[in-house]
Amino acid sequence: MSTFVLLTITGLGLGAMYFLIASGLSLIYGLMGVLNFAHGAFITVGSYGTWWTSEHVFGGVHSTLLRFLLSALLGLAFGGIFAALVELVLIRPLYARHIEQVLVTVGLQLAFVALVTGIWGPDAKTFVVPVWLHATTDVGGAHIPNDRWIEIAAAAAVLALLQLFLRKTRYGLIIRAGVENRAMVQALGIDVRKAFTLVFAIGGIAAAIAGVLSGVYFNVVAPDQGTSLLIFAFIVVVIGGLGSIGGSALAAVVVGLTQQYTNYYGSAGVGDMIVVLLLALVLLARPRGFAGAVTGARA
C-alpha cells in the first residue's frame, strides 16, 4: 500500500513537471500553430539561470530558502524574457512560414544546448536548495521526498493562475478566441500577433519553473535536462488537446501516473513505451488541429 502511495505522489509530481512544460507548448501551438522545440531551451534557461544566480548573485545570502527563492525568481524572469525575445526575433519574422518556424525552433534547441555545454561544461552542477526539500514526509507508510509537494503545488498554482488569466483578462479572451479561429479575431480588429509574444513569455516562465524544479528533483542541473522532459511534454500536449490548459492538466496526470505504475508493476521501460505509443494512438485517432495548420491560420 505504501508503495502505491509513493508511486501515486511521485506520479503526480512527474505529471506536474509535464504540465508546466505542456501548458506553454499547448498555448503556443494552439494559438500560433508553432511546434516549439525551443521550449527545451526555456527549461534550461530556468534551471541554469537559477543556478547561476544562486552562485554568483545571491551566494552570500545565509538563508538557503531565501537564496533559493530569489534565484528562482530571477530564473523565471530570465525564462520569460528569453522566450519573448525568441518570439520577436526568430518566430515573428517567419510568420506564415510554418515549416521554417518549426525548423528554427529545432535549430535553436540544438544550438542552445550546445552553447550551455560549451560555457559551463557537460557535467551536472549541484543546486543549492533548502534542506527541507531533501527530506521526506511520511504519508501512509510511504516516504515521500518533499520536493514532490513543491512540484505539485507549483503546477496547481500555475494552472489556477493560467485559468484566471484566460478567463478574466482581455488578452486571455483574445488567446482563447485566437486558438479557435485566428482569422476571425483579426477580422474583429484585434492584432493577434501581440498575443503571440505574451503567449511565448508565459510559456517561457512556466518552462523555467519546470527547469528550476527539475534541478530540485535531480539535485543537479545539466545541459540535456530540458530535452528529455520535452518529449513527454509533447505527448501530454497531444493527448490533452491543443490550446486546452485543462486538457493538458488532465493528460499530464494520466501520463505521469501511467508511467509510474507501469514502470513499477510492469517492467522498467514499459511505462515509457506505453506512453509513447499512446501518443501515436491519439494522433492517429484524432489528428484534428495537428494535421496541418490550426483553423483559419490566415490573417
Place this chain on the structure above:
Amino acid sequence: MSAVATRTLLSVRDLHVYLGQSHVLQGVSFDVPEGGVTALLGRNGVGKTTTLRAILGLVDRRGSVTLGDEELTALQTHRIVRRSVGYVPEDRDVFAGLTVAENLRLAERDQEPRYDLVYDIFPELERRARQRAGTLSGGQQQMVAIARALLNDNRVLLVDEPTKGLAPALVSEVARVLERLAELATVLLVEQNLGVVRHLARDAIVLDQGRVVHMGDAHELLAQPELVRRLLSVGAA
C-alpha cells in the same frame, strides 16, 4: 447607378485573387455608394465571399481597395477593420468556447460600444449572455454575428449570406435587422435570397466567374426575369 448622385464610400479596382491554382477573382471593380444597401449577387462559387474577404485582406490579393479617401490595400486586416469596417462572415464564425457576452466583449472596438442598441434589437442575447456560443442555435449565432458588427460605429458593413440555412421566420427577422443596420451604416450584402434583396437593396452588383458582369439599380435588375435567370440562374424569388 441610382438616379440620385451619391458619394462613393467603398471602391474596389481590378481585384485579383488566386486560391491555390485557381484564379478566383479576375479583375473585379465596383463602387459602393454611401448609405443604404448594395447587394453583391451571383451564382454559387463566382467569388462573392472571396470578394468580401479580399476587401478585408483575409486573402492575398492584387488590386486596390479604397474606403472614402483612404487606400486600404496595404493595411493588415485588423487595421482595415479599425477603419470602421464591420464583418458578418458567411458561417457566422462565432467563438464556440466563449459565452455570448464574451463574444461581444471581444468585438468591442470603440470607446463606447453600443450595447443598448444591440440589446434593443436582440434582447435574446442579453438573456443568454452567459451561455456558451457553441450551444446556440443557428439563428441565435447569426444574431451574435450581426450584433458584433452592430456594437461598433462602422461606416461600412460587409455582410455575407446572413439568411443562409435559416427558417423563413428567422429570415424575415434578419431582414428587419438588416434594415435597421442600413439606417446606421452602408451595407455591402452578399445574398442568395432575392426576396431579401428586393426588400433591402438599392443597388446591385453581379459577379460571374470572378468578374463583374452587371452594375445598376437593384429593382431594375430584379424586374427583368430574363436577366435574372441569365445572371443568377434562378426564377424570380
Place this chain on the structure above:
Amino acid sequence: MRSRLVADWGWPLFVFVALAFVPKLNVSIPKLFDQPISSPGTLALLSACLLFGGLALTYDLQFGFTGLLSFGHALYIAVGVYLSNIAITDWHWSFWPSILFTMGVAFLLAAVLGSISLRVGGIAFAMVTLAFAQAGAVLALKDPHHWTHGEEGLGADYTKLPKAFVGILNTKNLYWLALAFCAVVFFVVRWAVDSSPGRLWQAIRENEQRVEVLGLRPRAYKLQSFVLSSTLAAAGGIVYMLLYNGSTLVVTQPNFTLMLLLMVVIGGAGSRWGAVLGGILYTYLNDRLIAIGSSSTVNDLPHALRTPIEQPLFLLGVIFILIVVFLPGGLAGLVVRGRTSGLRRIEAAVRPEVDAA
C-alpha cells in the same frame, strides 16, 4: 536530351569514379586535413563524410522530394546498425544472412509503420514518427533480451565480418564501401525521382489535393517514398556498423534524425545533390571543429569565442538557423538559381489546408 543524360548521370558518375582514387593519393592538404588523404585517419573521416552524405540523401528523399517531415528516420538507421550486429554477434549468424535479414526487417518495418504513420499528415505525421522512434529507443535502452547491451553498446564480432572490412590496413576498403553506398543512394534516388512515381512524389509535395483530384491516391505514393527512403537508410546503418565496428545508442536518439535534418537543410532540401553536400560538409565540420577546438591557437582565444568552436553543434545550429531564415534553398540554392527554394516548396505539404472561399 543527351545533355541532360550527361548532366544527370555522366557528371555524377565521373565524380564518384574520381573519388574512388582518393585512397591512392598520398597527397597532403594542410589546412583541411591533418594527414595525407590516403592515411587511415583521414580516410576514416572521408568515409564518414560519404556515409552521412548518403544517409542525408535518404532523408531528403522523404523530406525534400516528397514533403514528408519525419522525426523518426533514425529508427531505420538504428535497425541497420543494431540488427545486423545482433544477428552476427549475439545470434552467431554468418555475415550475409545477417545482412539480408536486416534489410528484410527494415523493409517490412517501414512498410507497416509507414502505412500507419501516413494516415495523418503534416506535423501529426512528424510526431507519430517521433513516437515510433522513441519506442525503438526505449527498447534499445532497456534491452529486455540482452541483445543491444543498452548503454554499453554492442561491439561487433570481427571474426564474423568479412576480412576486407576488418583492421586498420583495410580502412581504404571501408572508404570504398562508404563511397559505394553514397553512389548507390545517389543514383537510386535520381532514378526514383525521375521515374513516374517519383514525379508524383514531387507533385504531392507541391499540391496534394490536385493529385487527389486526378484520381490518384497520394498515400500509396508517399508510402513508396517512405519505404524506399527507410530501406536505404537501413543499408546505411549496416555500413555505419562496419565503419564504427559496433552499435551504440546514439543512433536511436531523436538528435540523430535532427542531425540529418540539419544536413539536408544546410545543403539544400529537394535539390539534386544538396543533401549529399550537406552531409559531407556537416560531418567534416563536426570533426574539424573539435580538432581545431583543442589546438593551441584556440586555447588562447577568450572564453567567449572558444565556446562556439569547441561545441560544433552550436556553430552548426546557428548556421542552420541562418539558412532557414535567409537561404531556404540551402547551399545548393546559392548555386542553382531561378527555382523555388527547397523549404518553400515543402511548406505546402506540411501545412496542406489552403484557404477555400
